Amino acid sequence: MVGRNFLAHGGTQVWAQFDAPIRNYRGYPSALITEDFVRPPDADFAGGYLIQSLGVMPATYATSLVRGGGLWGEELMTALEHSRFTAGIGINGECLPSDRNRLELADETDEFGVPRACVSFSAGPNEQAIDGHATQTMTRIMEAAGGHHLRVLARTAHTLGTCRTSDDPAEGVVDGDLRSHDVPNLWICDNSVFPSSLSANPGLITMALALRTADRFLAG
Numbered sequence: 001m002v003g004r005n006f007l008a009h010g011g012t013q014v015w016a017q018f019d020a021p022i023r024n025y026r027g028y029p030s031a032l033i034t035e036d037f038v039r040p041p042d043a044d045f046a047g048g049y050l051i052q053s054l055g056v057m058p059a060t061y062a063t064s065l066v067r068g069g070g071l072w073g074e075e076l077m078t079a080l081e082h083s084r085f086t087a088g089i090g091i092n093g094e095c096l097p098s099d100r101n102r103l104e105l106a107d108e109t110d111e112f113g114v115p116r117a118c119v120s121f122s123a124g125p126n127e128q129a130i131d132g133h134a135t136q137t138m139t140r141i142m143e144a145a146g147g148h149h150l151r152v153l154a155r156t157a158h159t160l161g162t163c164r165t166s167d168d169p170a171e172g173v174v175d176g177d178l179r180s181h182d183v184p185n186l187w188i189c190d191n192s193v194f195p196s197s198l199s200a201n202p203g204l205i206t207m208a209l210a211l212r213t214a215d216r217f218l219a220g
């Protein structure tokens with residue numbers, strides 16, 4: 001069970017060029033979030049997505065263009081020259097648990113002799129349907145704001161779910177108190193205990209779980 005049901009939020013971004021300088025790197029990352037699409041009424045999929053504004057440093061924008069857009073060479077340099085005039089929005093899209101998606105130990109070890117992680121993950125039909133809906137929505141938003149030369153960058157965010165919570169030991173690694181079913185007195189309180197991804201950023205929930213687990217741990 002450990003390592004199965006690896007979850008990652010869909011994180012597709014839509015960037016656009018504007019006529020006036022935007023300087024998105026001066027803004028707070030994810031300063032604006034809308035949850036209007038967490039359960040969109042016209043959805044032909046389970047779940048949904050939130051949309052957040054993006055504010056990234058130039059180096060981060062460059063790596064996103066390379067990794068998510070496949071840009072390189074002159075095309076990449078031209079896009080970076082326009083970066084002061086660009087703004088972007090992106091999603092956290094829900095990801096359904098799937099036995100196909102796993103984190104396993106690789107044969108290769110690091111400098112301390114610890115096996116490296118090997119992640120197998122691909123978007124299933126539901127994640128692809130969410131991504132299609134979200135890309136259309138974000139495109140409409142950017143065009144309505146006056147953006148042009150739109151660019152869609154593929155991306156995933158956040159690693160969740162590989163020690164999922166369930167009261168049934170056949171379905172999960174930890175119980176509702178985040179205590180291991182199999183190993184006596186082992187408690188787990190990180191992102192791995194999420195049984196589903198939802199669409200929220202996980203950081204605050206992870207911190208809350210750490211405090212809650214400490215309370216349960218001290219209570220015996």
Ligand SMILES: Cc1cc2nc3c(=O)[nH]c(=O)nc-3n(C[C@H](O)[C@H](O)[C@H](O)COP(=O)(O)OP(=O)(O)OC[C@H]3O[C@@H](n4cnc5c(N)ncnc54)[C@H](O)[C@@H]3O)c2cc1C
Pocket residue numbers: 030158159189190191192201202203204206
């Ligand atoms: C670039 C980036 C941007 C992000 N932005 C956001 C955001 O805006 N909002 C949000 O909610 N989340 C965000 N996240 C996700 C968030 O940071 C993670 O979900 C969260 O930190 C996960 O907490 P964790 O306790 O599960 O793991 P971690 O924070 O990774 O903690 C694991 C700890 O274990 C330690 N460790 C690992 N191996 C060993 C070992 N063998 N022995 C001892 N210690 C070990 C590591 O050093 C580390 O301190 C972002 C993540 C990244 C990378």
